[in-house]
Amino acid sequence: MIPPGLLPEGFRDRLPPQADASARLVRRVLDTAALHGYERVSPPLAEFEAGLVGRLKSAKAQDLLRVVDPLSQRTLALRPDITAQVGRIAATRMAHHPRPVRLSYAGPVLKLKASQLRPERELMQVGAELIGLDSVAAASEIVMVAIEALERAGVAGITLDFTLPDLVDTLAGGPLPMDPAQTEAVKTLLDAKDAGGLAAKDALAFLPLVEAAGPFETALARLRAFDMGGALTSRLDALEQIAAPLKGRVTLTLDPTERHGFEYQSWFGFSLFAAGVSGEIGRGGSYAIAHEDGREEPAIGFSLYCDPLVDAGIGARERRRLFIPFGTDPAISAKIRADGWVTVAALTASDSAEAQICSHVLRDGVAVPV
Amino acid sequence: MIPPGLLPEGFRDRLPPQADASARLVRRVLDTAALHGYERVSPPLAEFEAGLVGRLKSAKAQDLLRVVDPLSQRTLALRPDITAQVGRIAATRMAHHPRPVRLSYAGPVLKLKASQLRPERELMQVGAELIGLDSVAAASEIVMVAIEALERAGVAGITLDFTLPDLVDTLAGGPLPMDPAQTEAVKTLLDAKDAGGLAAKDALAFLPLVEAAGPFETALARLRAFDMGGALTSRLDALEQIAAPLKGRVTLTLDPTERHGFEYQSWFGFSLFAAGVSGEIGRGGSYAIAHEDGREEPAIGFSLYCDPLVDAGIGARERRRLFIPFGTDPAISAKIRADGWVTVAALTASDSAEAQICSHVLRDGVAVPV
Known part of the structure; x- marks a missing residue:
């Protein structure tokens, strides 16, 4: 029926030398984070579905591979993301650890369905989270660790694309007031860069945000010009501070309304790309961790996905035997x-x-x- | 219903510094294997259940955690063991690679049920396999790499317990002929060290095998005395050769009829223990890999389980921050x-x-x- 050696769609073997290259990339990222004081946590591959779903943000409940567990008589889910698990640890077993706490992680994650961009359903995720702060200093550190980790892993031609996930909400709460339903509609139209739609919704005031996307300096200048009420000034100053030490080291861009996958992030988000590698290789940003007492704790972090890098030949090494x-x-x-x-x-x-x-x-x- | 932070039975978070310790142990083992020419493979966490079950040996089909995969409309199983997957790779995608081929691996494995000795259902397995040979030279190399890996990982007080998995079959095919049913019964009685049972089965000729268990030199001398027909001579000579370079470096024992978990192994098997660590920390031996053309290929390897070592405090390091x-x-x-x-x-x-x-x-x- 099933030919021997055939694997389910989205699963694959890594053979030599790619498996070594993948392990080497993961090590370089973890070692870089360790040098900055990030300590490793290893959450399990499976959790109770109900508990995991409650903490998932960008991944959705319908994306989960489920396991029948006769032992607990409950449904377990295989993790589609490790960040949510690190948040759980920070909010439970490490709730009383002094803040900020710096944690790193690496391991496989599993998805029910492959996406068009990524045929894999098992991916190696590696990253670091800084919990207890989401200040400019925290954002600067996280971005620096991510860039340094990629450089140590041999990734060249890095592009860092900033975004401001709560930009529309900030404007809607200040100089450009809107009701929540219209705010959501505007976010969707901005995401699609749909000028006609914005006009139809009587929201052409947001059109400059679409036009502000591009190289960092130009985009920032356009946003500053747009920011007449000063509602965005602190955010724009923050981006400028975070970007300053990276100039000349990586290509910087700014897409202020980029939203896909940043729905759960607060003021700051970024995507990472590399020359010769198709698609995003990592992302990060600020977010909130829910505690049991209802408190929301600020946090910031990044995740990298090693598989596109390995597929692009990064991490390979001459075989000296x-x-x-x-x-x-x-x-x-x-x-x-x-x-x-x-x-x-x-x-x-x-x-x-x-x-x-x-x-x-x-x-x-x-x-x-x- | 489920308290936040509660994990399913047998699953756990590794926090700092244990998560770092575990990662360090895995690295040391893989790095040691790499120095001896073993190259990494990374098989996926899930496979088609039917394919995986066909290659499992010590793990059984009923031990598998199953995943409902709406995408393939098939049942997937999460791997309870990586050795079977390495065998699949050797028999399919690497079937034409020159022999012997040396492969290493590390990753989590998942079991449906915990055992009495090990409450965990997710374990970190790491090991190395030498495929294409199961000679004395191959066995010596595998045992040496396992010991060296444990030593580099900081494991002290290592005990290596040899066994001869096909001992009873060898005797039954030569000096002590038996029919297959009686052979199986004798194996079970020897495993239980049941002298009365052996007497009842008219199999007291095998009793010296029970008495031969113990420190390597004594046990080997007893087996040589027992081996009147010479049927065991080549195996005993082999054990002596494998043991020679390890004398004084590790404690050597021999339990010739130890059988639990060695059912699928051919002439050679071993278990590893460490001072201060409860239960077995690893095992290995010779076995056969089934190819698609019906051919059986000899192989030999070892697997280590890092969790008991981490639980015993091995791999921990002073926190210099x-x-x-x-x-x-x-x-x-x-x-x-x-x-x-x-x-x-x-x-x-x-x-x-x-x-x-x-x-x-x-x-x-x-x-x-x-």
């Missing part, structure tokens, strides 16, 4: 490994450096290129 | 990180080294213990 001829004293191989060599021992007299895909072979105690 | 006072020039922190320090930046004037659980604080450009 030293073939150890049959019968060589194991003490010699051990000494060579201590020098950092990967050794591949012949276990039969007929084995060869070629069969073992080795770059070098040991001859008279010396590594000789094949 | 340098608090960077509010307003410090980011270039100074970057320079200190380049020296290998973990820095924790104050993002508000009120933050403190104590709140951030820092061991050191930066004063006048120098790290001072708190």
Whole structure:
């Protein structure tokens, strides 16, 4: 029925050297976060569906792969995102830990359906969250850690696209008052960059926001010109501060009304792209974590997805492998490994450096290129 | 209904510093295997149930957590073991790769039920497989890599318990002939070390095998005395060769009829234990991989389970964190990180080294213990 070796749609094996490349990317990101004081948490792959759904934000309940658990007589769900789990930890087991608390994570996430952009249903997610603050200083740190992590992972040509997720709400609550229904309609029209729709909704006042999208400096200048009432000044100043140390290091853009996937974020959001990699490679922003007492705690973080990077060949490394001829004293191989060599021992007299895909072979105690 | 923060039975969060300790253990094992030429593969978390069940050996179909997949209209199963997946890869996508091929892996595995010894249903499995050979040289390499990996991970007081999984079959096919039904009965009695049962089954000839269990040298001498027909000589010679370089490095024992979990293994098996850690921490042995053309390919490997090690406090590391006072020039922190320090930046004037659980604080450009 099912041919041996066939995997379900959206699932795949990573073979050498891609599996090594993926692991290396994850390590570089976690190591970078660790250097900035982020400590690892490892939430489980499955949780009670009801509990997980309550904390999901960008992922929806209908996106979940469900597990029948005869043990608990309940439905479990496989996590589609780790951020929600980190929020749960921050709000429960680590609720009494001093703030801000810096946490990092890495692991597979599972989705019911693939998207058009990403055929995978299992993805490797890695990221860091700063919980207890969502200030400009917090945003600067998170953006810096994300960029530094990507650079250490060998990602070049990075583009950082800023957005202001609560921009329309801020304007609607101040200089451009609207009722909630119209606010939602305007958000959708802005997301679609639909000028005609804005006109039909009598909301042409928002049109400059569409035109403000583009290279960071230009877009920011346009928003400053638009910001006559001063309702956006603090946000624009914040973006300028966050962007300042990144100029010349990454390409900066600003799409103030970009909304897809940022629905749950508060004042600040960003997407990451890289030259030669299709689609977004990561995103982040500020958000709120719900505590049991009803309190909402500010937080900010980023998530990276390693699979598009691996597929683009990032993280690959030259295979340096030293073939150890049959019968060589194991003490010699051990000494060579201590020098950092990967050794591949012949276990039969007929084995060869070629069969073992080795770059070098040991001859008279010396590594000789094949 | 379900209190927030409650996880399903057998699932748990790893918090700092245990999550870091677990990740460190996994890295050390994979890095050790990599130095010996083992390259990483990453099979998916879920497969078609039918395909996965066909390759499972020690894990059983009834142990699987199943996922309803509306997309494929089929039942998927979450992997309870990665070895079976590595076997699938070796038999399909890597079937034409030259042999032997060395592969390593690490990732979570999921079980329907916890066992009495292990309450967890999600475990971190890490290991290495050598495919294409199950010779004494292959067994020696696999055992050495496992021991070296544990040592590098900081595991002390290692005990290696050898077993001979096909011992009874070998004897039944030679000096102590039996029909298959009696062979199975004898195996079960030996597993239970049931001398009375062996007598009742007219199988007292096997009793010396029970008495041979114990410290390696003594047990081996007893088996050599028992091995009058010479049917076991090559196996006993093999064990002696594998054990030789490990003497004085780890505690060696031999339980020739130990069978639990070794049902699918061929001539060679071993279990690993560590001082201060309850239960087995890993196991390995020789087995056969089924190819699509009906061919069976020899293989040998080991798997380690990191959770009991983390629970026993192994992999923990002193927390060296340098608090960077509010307003410090980011270039100074970057320079200190380049020296290998973990820095924790104050993002508000009120933050403190104590709140951030820092061991050191930066004063006048120098790290001072708190």
